[in-house]
Amino acid sequence: MGALAFAVYLCLVALQLSSYSSSVGALSTIYYDKSCPQLEFLVRNAVKKAMLKDKTVPAALLRMHFHDCFIRGCDGSVLLNSTAKNSAEKDGPANISLHAFYVIDNAKKAIEAVCPGTVSCADILALAARDAVALSGGPTWEVPKGRLDGRVSKAIDTRQLPAPTFNLSQLQQSFSQRGLSLDDLVALSGGHTLGFAHCSSFQNRIHNFGGAVKVNDVDPTLSPSFAARLQSVCPAHNTVKNAGSNLDSTATLFDNAYYKMLLQGMSIFSSDQALLDSPRTKALVSKFAASKEAFEMAFVESMVKMGNLPGGQEIRLNCRVVR
Incomplete structure (x- = not known):
């Protein structure tokens, strides 16, 4: 398949996703088109800036999105900080090496400046993972959006993640x-x-x-x-x-x-x-x-299929803290 055919294929996938999402009232590729049209540019810019300083950022963001979705759906719970009463996912044994959380923080800050209280951290993470792939020479795609952020994050739940020793x-x-x-x-x-x-x-x-x-x-x-x-x-x-x-x-x-x-x-x-x-x-x-x-x-x-795993109840103003 040539480059043109591949591009056409991605367009067809995007159309199918948009149609499906609208029909079930769930995620949609056009979710923020009116409420925050600058969203994708701002996320991509945050990822691109971080990559200029740290070549490990793309792998970190892709892994972060995967580890987020596999616990209780794609709800941004991996972004939450631990508290005095709770050890959060990012401090679980399987996630202790996760890094580049600041990239999501920077994107969120830029987005809040122009679209306050509108975009979930979970959506920012899904977009950042896509951009990490695309900016590393991989494909790009339309990311269905409209996720909500979760309020629960427990380190013990990271035991649910598939281990590198699994058969x-x-x-x-x-x-x-x-x-x-x-x-x-x-x-x-x-x-x-x-x-x-x-x-x-x-x-x-x-x-x-x-x-x-x-x-x-x-x-x-x-x-x-x-x-x-x-x-x-x-x-x-x-x-x-x-x-x-x-x-x-x-x-x-x-x-x-x-x-x-x-x-x-x-x-x-x-x-x-x-x-x-x-x-x-x-x-x-x-x-x-x-x-x-x-x-x-x-x-x-x-990636789109995994990214559609449901979860979340709110839109955080700070990706590290429950609203």
């Missing part, structure tokens, strides 16, 4: 509980084309694999040379605080290198390798490795 059955169960399919699982896993993983998230594959006696035993599905490289940056008794590895060979570029590396035995997480454990998911991995456009189309559809 395919566990991943499938996690995604299906949120109305997401195996196809969505493979497409959304492609978000690992952006970002970095700390040693703790893949130590299980490069040391004492499967409870073996030998300290250097590794996951046999890993390429030996790749495993050796991971071991060199993450030794068995690693003491370097932020040691780890990029998730693929082009960690700041949104492309399909993740799938190519997966087929070559160079995946980072056990949950990545698990995508090769069924004929259906392996076929999709091969398809996306062979075609960046096929991956982008599937990714857009799955």
Whole structure:
């Protein structure tokens, strides 16, 4: 499929989403067209400014949106700060490495200056995740809007997030509980084309694999040379605080290198390798490795589907505090 055909495809998806959203009275791609027409420019500008100073921002925003939606729907609850009486999601073990919250704060501040009390933090996060992808060389798409912000955020709930050690059955169960399919699982896993993983998230594959006696035993599905490289940056008794590895060979570029590396035995997480454990998911991995456009189309559809997970009750004036 050529670039023109892909552009036409995205336009058709946008029209379908707008029609569907209007018919069910839920999210809509035109939700703020009259109440805050500057919205998308302001969010994109905040993301773009942050990216100029920190190349890790796109991966952070994409992961933040995913972790928000997977707890109690896309309600911006991941943005809330902990209080004296409550430990919030962002301080849960699975979210402790989340960062770039300031990007959402900056966008919210700019939006409140021109459209006070109008735009939810959850919508800002969904738009910022889209812009993070697009500004990293990936596709853009129309984001259905109209989400509300949630009032509940509990660190203990982050245990519901799919872990990097999950097998395919566990991943499938996690995604299906949120109305997401195996196809969505493979497409959304492609978000690992952006970002970095700390040693703790893949130590299980490069040391004492499967409870073996030998300290250097590794996951046999890993390429030996790749495993050796991971071991060199993450030794068995690693003491370097932020040691780890990029998730693929082009960690700041949104492309399909993740799938190519997966087929070559160079995946980072056990949950990545698990995508090769069924004929259906392996076929999709091969398809996306062979075609960046096929991956982008599937990714857009799955991102919109995930982004439609309901949640929220209010529009916050400060994304870190319940109104």
